Amino acid sequence: MEAISLKAQELFTIGGFPFTNGFFMTLVVSALLIVFSFVMREKISLIPGKLQGALEMGMEWLLDVMHATLGSVQAAEKYFPLIATIFIFILCSNVLGIFPGVGSIHLGETPLFRSPAADLNFTLAFAIISVVMTNILGAFAVGILPHISKFINFKNPIKFFIGILEMVSELAKIISLSFRLFGNVFAGEVLLTIVAFLAPYFIPLPFLFLELFVGLIQAFLFAMLTLVSISLHTAVHEH
Amino acid sequence: MEGLLGQLGIDWKLLLSQVFNFAILLLVLRQFVYKPLLAVIKKRNAIIKEGLDKAAEADVRLHEVDSIAKGKLQKADNAALAMIKETENRAKTLEASLKLKAEQRQAELMAQITAAGERQKEEARQNVLKGASELIKKFIVKTVELKPELIDEALIEKAADFVKHEI
Numbered sequence: 001m002e003a004i005s006l007k008a009q010e011l012f013t014i015g016g017f018p019f020t021n022g023f024f025m026t027l028v029v030s031a032l033l034i035v036f037s038f039v040m041r042e043k044i045s046l047i048p049g050k051l052q053g054a055l056e057m058g059m060e061w062l063l064d065v066m067h068a069t070l071g072s073v074q075a076a077e078k079y080f081p082l083i084a085t086i087f088i089f090i091l092c093s094n095v096l097g098i099f100p101g102v103g104s105i106h107l108g109e110t111p112l113f114r115s116p117a118a119d120l121n122f123t124l125a126f127a128i129i130s131v132v133m134t135n136i137l138g139a140f141a142v143g144i145l146p147h148i149s150k151f152i153n154f155k156n157p158i159k160f161f162i163g164i165l166e167m168v169s170e171l172a173k174i175i176s177l178s179f180r181l182f183g184n185v186f187a188g189e190v191l192l193t194i195v196a197f198l199a200p201y202f203i204p205l206p207f208l209f210l211e212l213f214v215g216l217i218q219a220f221l222f223a224m225l226t227l228v229s230i231s232l233h234t235a236v237h238e239h
Numbered sequence: 240m241e242g243l244l245g246q247l248g249i250d251w252k253l254l255l256s257q258v259f260n261f262a263i264l265l266l267v268l269r270q271f272v273y274k275p276l277l278a279v280i281k282k283r284n285a286i287i288k289e290g291l292d293k294a295a296e297a298d299v300r301l302h303e304v305d306s307i308a309k310g311k312l313q314k315a316d317n318a319a320l321a322m323i324k325e326t327e328n329r330a331k332t333l334e335a336s337l338k339l340k341a342e343q344r345q346a347e348l349m350a351q352i353t354a355a356g357e358r359q360k361e362e363a364r365q366n367v368l369k370g371a372s373e374l375i376k377k378f379i380v381k382t383v384e385l386k387p388e389l390i391d392e393a394l395i396e397k398a399a400d401f402v403k404h405e406i
Contacts (some may be wrong), residue, residue: 007248017252030260034267041271045280046286052276077277083267089264120247121343125257 004190008119009110021111022119025102029116030091062087065224070231079230082133086126087223093117094185094215098192098208117185117218120178127178130226131170138233147233177225184218371402 008022043049050055062084066076096102097115105112116122139147151167153159188211195204375398 006246008253017256018250020248020253023253026257026260033264037268037271041275044275046279046283048279052279055272056280058274059273060280080277081265084273085261085265085268088268089261118314119253120249121253122257124249124260125254128254129258129261184401191265 001124006186008041008114008121011107011110011112020119020121021107022116022122025097025113026093026116026119026122028113029089029096033088033092034097059084066227069227070234079227080139082137083223083227083230086130086226088218090117090126090181090219090222091216093122094219095212097185097189097215098211099216103189103193115185115189117181117215118189120182122176123182123185124174126181126222127174130177130222130229131174133224134229134233135170137230142236150233173225173229177222181218181222184214188202188214368399368403372399375399375402 010018012019013023031207034041040051040055044052059080063073063076063080066080066083070076070079089137093116097113097117102113102115110202135147149163151163151170153163192204192207192211195207334355372395379395379398
Protein backbone atom coordinates (compact mmCIF):
# COMPACT_ATOMS: atom_id res chain seq x y z
CA MET A 1 0.00 0.00 0.00
CA GLU A 2 1.31 3.37 -1.02
CA ALA A 3 1.81 6.11 1.49
CA ILE A 4 -1.06 8.54 1.84
CA SER A 5 0.19 12.08 1.88
CA LEU A 6 -1.76 14.78 3.68
CA LYS A 7 -0.36 17.47 1.44
CA ALA A 8 -0.04 17.67 -2.29
CA GLN A 9 3.33 16.46 -3.45
CA GLU A 10 5.69 18.54 -5.48
CA LEU A 11 6.19 17.46 -9.07
CA PHE A 12 8.89 20.00 -9.71
CA THR A 13 9.85 23.52 -8.73
CA ILE A 14 9.98 26.50 -11.07
CA GLY A 15 11.90 29.41 -9.60
CA GLY A 16 10.83 28.64 -6.05
CA PHE A 17 7.24 27.91 -7.12
CA PRO A 18 6.29 24.45 -5.89
CA PHE A 19 4.38 22.87 -8.78
CA THR A 20 2.35 20.22 -6.97
CA ASN A 21 0.20 17.44 -8.38
CA GLY A 22 -2.89 19.03 -6.82
CA PHE A 23 -2.16 22.31 -8.57
CA PHE A 24 -1.48 20.48 -11.82
CA MET A 25 -4.89 18.83 -11.59
CA THR A 26 -6.47 22.23 -10.92
CA LEU A 27 -4.90 23.51 -14.10
CA VAL A 28 -6.17 20.47 -16.01
CA VAL A 29 -9.71 21.01 -14.72
CA SER A 30 -9.55 24.72 -15.54
CA ALA A 31 -8.23 24.00 -19.01
CA LEU A 32 -11.03 21.51 -19.66
CA LEU A 33 -13.63 24.01 -18.46
CA ILE A 34 -12.13 26.82 -20.55
CA VAL A 35 -12.02 24.61 -23.65
CA PHE A 36 -15.59 23.58 -22.94
CA SER A 37 -16.73 27.16 -22.62
CA PHE A 38 -15.07 28.08 -25.92
CA VAL A 39 -16.79 25.17 -27.63
CA MET A 40 -20.05 26.03 -25.94
CA ARG A 41 -19.82 29.65 -27.00
CA GLU A 42 -19.92 28.62 -30.66
CA LYS A 43 -22.83 26.28 -30.10
CA ILE A 44 -25.19 28.56 -28.24
CA SER A 45 -28.30 29.17 -30.29
CA LEU A 46 -31.88 30.20 -29.75
CA ILE A 47 -33.03 26.66 -30.44
CA PRO A 48 -31.06 24.63 -27.92
CA GLY A 49 -29.38 21.32 -28.59
CA LYS A 50 -29.22 18.60 -25.95
CA LEU A 51 -26.09 19.96 -24.27
CA GLN A 52 -27.39 23.51 -24.24
CA GLY A 53 -30.75 22.31 -22.99
CA ALA A 54 -29.13 20.50 -20.09
CA LEU A 55 -26.95 23.51 -19.28
CA GLU A 56 -29.92 25.85 -19.40
CA MET A 57 -31.87 23.54 -17.15
CA GLY A 58 -29.05 23.54 -14.60
CA MET A 59 -28.64 27.26 -14.93
CA GLU A 60 -32.32 27.98 -14.41
CA TRP A 61 -32.43 25.63 -11.48
CA LEU A 62 -29.51 27.42 -9.80
CA LEU A 63 -31.06 30.80 -10.65
CA ASP A 64 -34.29 29.65 -9.04
CA VAL A 65 -32.45 28.56 -5.89
CA MET A 66 -30.62 31.89 -5.80
CA HIS A 67 -33.80 33.80 -6.42
CA ALA A 68 -35.44 32.00 -3.50
CA THR A 69 -32.49 32.82 -1.24
CA LEU A 70 -31.74 36.38 -2.35
CA GLY A 71 -35.32 37.41 -2.96
CA SER A 72 -34.90 39.06 -6.33
CA VAL A 73 -34.15 38.02 -9.89
CA GLN A 74 -31.71 40.89 -10.41
CA ALA A 75 -29.64 39.88 -7.39
CA ALA A 76 -29.72 36.25 -8.49
CA GLU A 77 -28.39 37.17 -11.92
CA LYS A 78 -25.82 39.54 -10.44
CA TYR A 79 -24.22 36.99 -8.12
CA PHE A 80 -24.82 34.02 -10.39
CA PRO A 81 -21.32 33.90 -11.97
CA LEU A 82 -19.54 33.63 -8.61
CA ILE A 83 -21.84 30.95 -7.18
CA ALA A 84 -22.04 28.99 -10.42
CA THR A 85 -18.29 29.04 -10.95
CA ILE A 86 -17.64 27.87 -7.40
CA PHE A 87 -20.16 25.08 -7.86
CA ILE A 88 -19.00 23.99 -11.31
CA PHE A 89 -15.31 24.17 -10.53
CA ILE A 90 -15.54 22.20 -7.30
CA LEU A 91 -17.93 19.69 -8.83
CA CYS A 92 -15.69 19.08 -11.85
CA SER A 93 -12.64 18.83 -9.61
CA ASN A 94 -14.31 16.25 -7.40
CA VAL A 95 -15.71 14.23 -10.29
CA LEU A 96 -12.44 14.27 -12.21
CA GLY A 97 -10.66 13.47 -8.95
CA ILE A 98 -12.15 9.99 -8.84
CA PHE A 99 -11.38 9.26 -12.48
CA PRO A 100 -9.10 6.33 -13.04
CA GLY A 101 -5.52 7.44 -13.32
CA VAL A 102 -5.76 10.04 -10.59
CA GLY A 103 -3.34 8.89 -7.94
CA SER A 104 -2.18 5.92 -9.95
CA ILE A 105 -0.21 7.52 -12.79
CA HIS A 106 3.15 8.47 -11.40
CA LEU A 107 5.78 10.91 -12.45
CA GLY A 108 8.83 9.40 -10.88
CA GLU A 109 7.89 8.72 -7.29
CA THR A 110 4.94 11.11 -6.98
CA PRO A 111 1.44 10.67 -8.46
CA LEU A 112 0.89 12.96 -11.43
CA PHE A 113 -2.72 13.82 -10.52
CA ARG A 114 -4.34 14.52 -7.21
CA SER A 115 -7.92 15.51 -6.61
CA PRO A 116 -7.70 19.30 -6.30
CA ALA A 117 -9.87 19.49 -3.21
CA ALA A 118 -7.57 17.00 -1.49
CA ASP A 119 -5.07 19.82 -1.46
CA LEU A 120 -5.66 22.35 1.31
CA ASN A 121 -4.31 25.15 -0.88
CA PHE A 122 -7.24 24.70 -3.24
CA THR A 123 -9.94 24.61 -0.58
CA LEU A 124 -8.37 27.41 1.42
CA ALA A 125 -8.16 29.54 -1.72
CA PHE A 126 -11.84 28.93 -2.37
CA ALA A 127 -12.77 29.67 1.23
CA ILE A 128 -10.81 32.93 1.12
CA ILE A 129 -12.40 33.86 -2.21
CA SER A 130 -15.82 33.07 -0.80
CA VAL A 131 -15.40 35.10 2.37
CA VAL A 132 -13.57 38.02 0.76
CA MET A 133 -15.99 38.22 -2.15
CA THR A 134 -19.06 38.07 0.07
CA ASN A 135 -17.65 40.94 2.14
CA ILE A 136 -16.77 42.96 -0.95
CA LEU A 137 -20.17 42.36 -2.49
CA GLY A 138 -21.79 43.19 0.83
CA ALA A 139 -19.84 46.45 0.99
CA PHE A 140 -20.96 47.30 -2.53
CA ALA A 141 -24.55 46.49 -1.73
CA VAL A 142 -25.00 48.31 1.58
CA GLY A 143 -22.16 50.82 1.42
CA ILE A 144 -18.61 50.55 2.75
CA LEU A 145 -19.15 52.26 6.11
CA PRO A 146 -22.35 50.41 7.01
CA HIS A 147 -20.61 47.19 6.08
CA ILE A 148 -17.58 47.92 8.25
CA SER A 149 -19.91 48.91 11.08
CA LYS A 150 -21.05 45.31 11.19
CA PHE A 151 -17.60 44.42 12.53
CA ILE A 152 -16.34 47.57 14.20
CA ASN A 153 -19.04 49.39 16.06
CA PHE A 154 -18.63 51.68 19.05
CA LYS A 155 -22.24 52.79 19.33
CA ASN A 156 -22.91 50.58 22.28
CA PRO A 157 -21.18 47.69 24.04
CA ILE A 158 -23.56 45.06 22.71
CA LYS A 159 -22.91 46.05 19.12
CA PHE A 160 -19.20 46.19 19.85
CA PHE A 161 -19.18 42.59 21.04
CA ILE A 162 -21.43 41.49 18.21
CA GLY A 163 -18.91 43.08 15.85
CA ILE A 164 -16.11 41.06 17.37
CA LEU A 165 -18.20 37.92 17.11
CA GLU A 166 -18.90 38.74 13.45
CA MET A 167 -15.18 39.07 12.79
CA VAL A 168 -14.47 35.76 14.45
CA SER A 169 -17.28 34.14 12.51
CA GLU A 170 -15.84 35.37 9.22
CA LEU A 171 -12.48 33.84 10.13
CA ALA A 172 -14.20 30.68 11.30
CA LYS A 173 -16.01 30.56 7.97
CA ILE A 174 -12.71 30.43 6.12
CA ILE A 175 -11.51 27.57 8.26
CA SER A 176 -14.77 25.64 8.27
CA LEU A 177 -15.35 25.99 4.53
CA SER A 178 -11.82 24.98 3.61
CA PHE A 179 -11.51 22.11 6.06
CA ARG A 180 -14.98 20.74 5.37
CA LEU A 181 -14.26 20.41 1.66
CA PHE A 182 -10.71 19.24 2.18
CA GLY A 183 -11.71 16.75 4.85
CA ASN A 184 -14.48 15.20 2.81
CA VAL A 185 -12.52 14.85 -0.39
CA PHE A 186 -9.30 13.77 1.30
CA ALA A 187 -11.18 11.22 3.38
CA GLY A 188 -12.77 9.95 0.20
CA GLU A 189 -9.37 9.60 -1.42
CA VAL A 190 -8.08 7.72 1.57
CA LEU A 191 -11.15 5.52 1.66
CA LEU A 192 -10.89 4.70 -2.04
CA THR A 193 -7.18 3.96 -1.75
CA ILE A 194 -7.73 1.63 1.20
CA VAL A 195 -10.72 -0.14 -0.39
CA ALA A 196 -8.88 -0.51 -3.66
CA PHE A 197 -5.92 -1.93 -1.72
CA LEU A 198 -8.06 -4.40 0.20
CA ALA A 199 -10.33 -5.52 -2.67
CA PRO A 200 -9.35 -4.18 -6.08
CA TYR A 201 -12.33 -5.49 -8.07
CA PHE A 202 -16.07 -4.65 -7.82
CA ILE A 203 -15.97 -3.77 -4.11
CA PRO A 204 -14.72 -0.18 -4.72
CA LEU A 205 -17.67 0.49 -7.07
CA PRO A 206 -20.21 1.52 -4.40
CA PHE A 207 -17.50 3.61 -2.77
CA LEU A 208 -16.87 5.34 -6.08
CA PHE A 209 -20.58 6.17 -6.32
CA LEU A 210 -20.47 7.37 -2.74
CA GLU A 211 -17.52 9.64 -3.54
CA LEU A 212 -19.30 10.93 -6.63
CA PHE A 213 -22.24 11.80 -4.43
CA VAL A 214 -20.04 13.36 -1.73
CA GLY A 215 -18.29 15.40 -4.40
CA LEU A 216 -21.63 16.73 -5.66
CA ILE A 217 -22.91 17.46 -2.17
CA GLN A 218 -19.72 19.25 -1.12
CA ALA A 219 -19.69 21.38 -4.25
CA PHE A 220 -23.33 22.28 -3.71
CA LEU A 221 -22.75 22.95 -0.02
CA PHE A 222 -19.82 25.25 -0.69
CA ALA A 223 -21.83 27.21 -3.26
CA MET A 224 -24.89 27.40 -1.02
CA LEU A 225 -22.93 28.56 2.03
CA THR A 226 -21.37 31.28 -0.09
CA LEU A 227 -24.84 32.18 -1.36
CA VAL A 228 -26.27 32.40 2.15
CA SER A 229 -23.30 34.49 3.21
CA ILE A 230 -23.91 36.84 0.27
CA SER A 231 -27.57 37.13 1.14
CA LEU A 232 -26.69 37.97 4.75
CA HIS A 233 -24.10 40.58 3.81
CA THR A 234 -26.09 42.26 1.03
CA ALA A 235 -29.31 42.51 3.02
CA VAL A 236 -29.93 46.13 3.96
CA HIS A 237 -30.72 46.35 7.66
CA GLU A 238 -33.05 49.07 8.72
CA HIS A 239 -32.67 50.58 12.13
CA MET B 240 1.94 28.19 13.09
CA GLU B 241 4.49 28.00 10.31
CA GLY B 242 4.99 24.35 11.07
CA LEU B 243 1.30 23.61 11.06
CA LEU B 244 0.75 25.35 7.75
CA GLY B 245 3.76 23.55 6.33
CA GLN B 246 2.47 20.22 7.53
CA LEU B 247 -0.84 20.88 5.82
CA GLY B 248 1.05 21.83 2.67
CA ILE B 249 -0.18 25.39 2.64
CA ASP B 250 1.98 27.64 0.51
CA TRP B 251 1.03 31.26 -0.17
CA LYS B 252 2.37 31.01 -3.72
CA LEU B 253 0.09 28.07 -4.44
CA LEU B 254 -2.78 29.83 -2.71
CA LEU B 255 -2.29 32.91 -4.84
CA SER B 256 -2.08 30.93 -8.05
CA GLN B 257 -5.26 29.06 -7.10
CA VAL B 258 -7.05 32.35 -6.54
CA PHE B 259 -5.70 33.67 -9.83
CA ASN B 260 -6.76 30.49 -11.58
CA PHE B 261 -10.25 30.81 -10.16
CA ALA B 262 -10.50 34.42 -11.26
CA ILE B 263 -9.55 33.52 -14.83
CA LEU B 264 -12.05 30.68 -14.88
CA LEU B 265 -14.76 32.94 -13.47
CA LEU B 266 -14.17 35.56 -16.16
CA VAL B 267 -14.03 33.02 -18.98
CA LEU B 268 -17.17 31.20 -17.89
CA ARG B 269 -19.00 34.47 -17.30
CA GLN B 270 -18.06 35.81 -20.69
CA PHE B 271 -18.52 32.73 -22.80
CA VAL B 272 -21.13 30.64 -21.02
CA TYR B 273 -23.28 32.44 -18.44
CA LYS B 274 -23.89 35.68 -20.29
CA PRO B 275 -24.71 34.21 -23.71
CA LEU B 276 -26.81 31.47 -22.16
CA LEU B 277 -28.74 33.89 -20.01
CA ALA B 278 -29.23 36.20 -22.99
CA VAL B 279 -30.50 33.33 -25.09
CA ILE B 280 -32.87 32.19 -22.33
CA LYS B 281 -34.22 35.71 -21.92
CA LYS B 282 -34.58 36.18 -25.65
CA ARG B 283 -36.42 32.90 -25.98
CA ASN B 284 -38.70 33.77 -23.07
CA ALA B 285 -39.40 37.12 -24.68
CA ILE B 286 -40.23 35.42 -27.98
CA ILE B 287 -42.50 32.93 -26.25
CA LYS B 288 -44.19 35.72 -24.33
CA GLU B 289 -44.62 37.71 -27.53
CA GLY B 290 -46.15 34.69 -29.24
CA LEU B 291 -48.57 34.11 -26.38
CA ASP B 292 -49.47 37.79 -26.24
CA LYS B 293 -50.12 37.80 -29.96
CA ALA B 294 -52.26 34.71 -29.67
CA ALA B 295 -54.28 36.36 -26.91
CA GLU B 296 -54.60 39.51 -29.01
CA ALA B 297 -55.69 37.47 -32.00
CA ASP B 298 -58.33 35.86 -29.80
CA VAL B 299 -59.63 39.24 -28.72
CA ARG B 300 -59.61 40.47 -32.31
CA LEU B 301 -61.45 37.38 -33.44
CA HIS B 302 -64.13 38.02 -30.84
CA GLU B 303 -64.36 41.63 -31.92
CA VAL B 304 -64.70 40.69 -35.56
CA ASP B 305 -67.27 38.10 -34.60
CA SER B 306 -69.36 40.61 -32.73
CA ILE B 307 -68.98 43.13 -35.58
CA ALA B 308 -70.14 40.53 -38.07
CA LYS B 309 -73.03 39.63 -35.83
CA GLY B 310 -74.00 43.29 -35.52
CA LYS B 311 -73.82 43.74 -39.28
CA LEU B 312 -75.94 40.70 -39.85
CA GLN B 313 -78.46 41.98 -37.33
CA LYS B 314 -78.50 45.33 -39.10
CA ALA B 315 -79.01 43.72 -42.48
CA ASP B 316 -81.78 41.62 -41.01
CA ASN B 317 -83.45 44.68 -39.55
CA ALA B 318 -83.08 46.56 -42.85
CA ALA B 319 -84.61 43.69 -44.78
CA LEU B 320 -87.48 43.47 -42.30
CA ALA B 321 -88.09 47.20 -42.54
CA MET B 322 -88.03 46.99 -46.33
CA ILE B 323 -90.55 44.17 -46.35
CA LYS B 324 -92.77 46.08 -43.97
CA GLU B 325 -92.56 49.23 -46.04
CA THR B 326 -93.38 47.32 -49.20
CA GLU B 327 -96.32 45.73 -47.47
CA ASN B 328 -97.57 49.11 -46.34
CA ARG B 329 -97.15 50.52 -49.78
CA ALA B 330 -98.98 47.60 -51.28
CA LYS B 331 -101.78 48.10 -48.78
CA THR B 332 -102.11 51.79 -49.56
CA LEU B 333 -101.92 51.05 -53.27
CA GLU B 334 -104.61 48.41 -52.89
CA ALA B 335 -106.78 50.78 -50.96
CA SER B 336 -106.37 53.55 -53.50
CA LEU B 337 -107.05 51.17 -56.37
CA LYS B 338 -110.12 49.89 -54.61
CA LEU B 339 -111.31 53.43 -54.06
CA LYS B 340 -110.71 54.28 -57.71
CA ALA B 341 -112.52 51.19 -58.88
CA GLU B 342 -115.43 51.98 -56.63
CA GLN B 343 -115.54 55.54 -57.92
CA ARG B 344 -115.41 54.32 -61.48
CA GLN B 345 -118.16 51.84 -60.75
CA ALA B 346 -120.28 54.54 -59.23
CA GLU B 347 -119.61 56.80 -62.22
CA LEU B 348 -120.57 54.08 -64.64
CA MET B 349 -123.65 53.29 -62.63
CA ALA B 350 -124.62 56.94 -62.71
CA GLN B 351 -124.03 57.10 -66.44
CA ILE B 352 -126.06 53.98 -67.04
CA THR B 353 -128.85 55.27 -64.85
CA ALA B 354 -128.81 58.62 -66.63
CA ALA B 355 -128.90 56.90 -70.05
CA GLY B 356 -131.82 54.76 -68.87
CA GLU B 357 -133.68 57.82 -67.65
CA ARG B 358 -133.05 59.57 -70.91
CA GLN B 359 -134.33 56.65 -72.93
CA LYS B 360 -137.34 56.38 -70.70
CA GLU B 361 -137.99 60.08 -71.14
CA GLU B 362 -137.53 59.79 -74.90
CA ALA B 363 -139.88 56.84 -75.02
CA ARG B 364 -142.41 58.78 -73.03
CA GLN B 365 -142.08 61.75 -75.33
CA ASN B 366 -142.48 59.47 -78.31
CA VAL B 367 -145.51 57.83 -76.78
CA LEU B 368 -146.85 61.25 -75.91
CA LYS B 369 -146.27 62.46 -79.42
CA GLY B 370 -147.83 59.32 -80.90
CA ALA B 371 -150.74 59.58 -78.56
CA SER B 372 -151.51 63.19 -79.40
CA GLU B 373 -151.29 62.33 -83.12
CA LEU B 374 -153.52 59.34 -82.57
CA ILE B 375 -155.99 61.39 -80.65
CA LYS B 376 -155.85 64.06 -83.28
CA LYS B 377 -156.55 61.49 -85.99
CA PHE B 378 -159.23 59.96 -83.92
CA ILE B 379 -160.88 63.18 -83.20
CA VAL B 380 -160.48 64.11 -86.89
CA LYS B 381 -162.12 60.88 -87.75
CA THR B 382 -164.91 61.51 -85.31
CA VAL B 383 -165.33 65.09 -86.25
CA GLU B 384 -164.86 64.57 -89.97
CA LEU B 385 -168.55 64.77 -90.28
CA LYS B 386 -168.46 68.21 -88.62
CA PRO B 387 -164.97 69.70 -88.94
CA GLU B 388 -165.96 72.94 -87.41
CA LEU B 389 -166.48 71.05 -84.22
CA ILE B 390 -162.85 70.39 -83.83
CA ASP B 391 -161.78 72.03 -80.66
CA GLU B 392 -158.19 72.49 -79.95
CA ALA B 393 -158.92 72.82 -76.30
CA LEU B 394 -160.50 69.49 -76.25
CA ILE B 395 -157.49 67.86 -77.88
CA GLU B 396 -155.32 69.49 -75.32
CA LYS B 397 -157.45 68.09 -72.55
CA ALA B 398 -157.26 64.60 -74.06
CA ALA B 399 -153.55 64.80 -74.47
CA ASP B 400 -153.23 65.83 -70.85
CA PHE B 401 -155.34 62.88 -69.91
CA VAL B 402 -153.10 60.53 -71.92
CA LYS B 403 -150.00 62.10 -70.31
CA HIS B 404 -151.38 61.27 -66.94
CA GLU B 405 -152.39 57.82 -68.01
CA ILE B 406 -148.95 56.73 -69.15
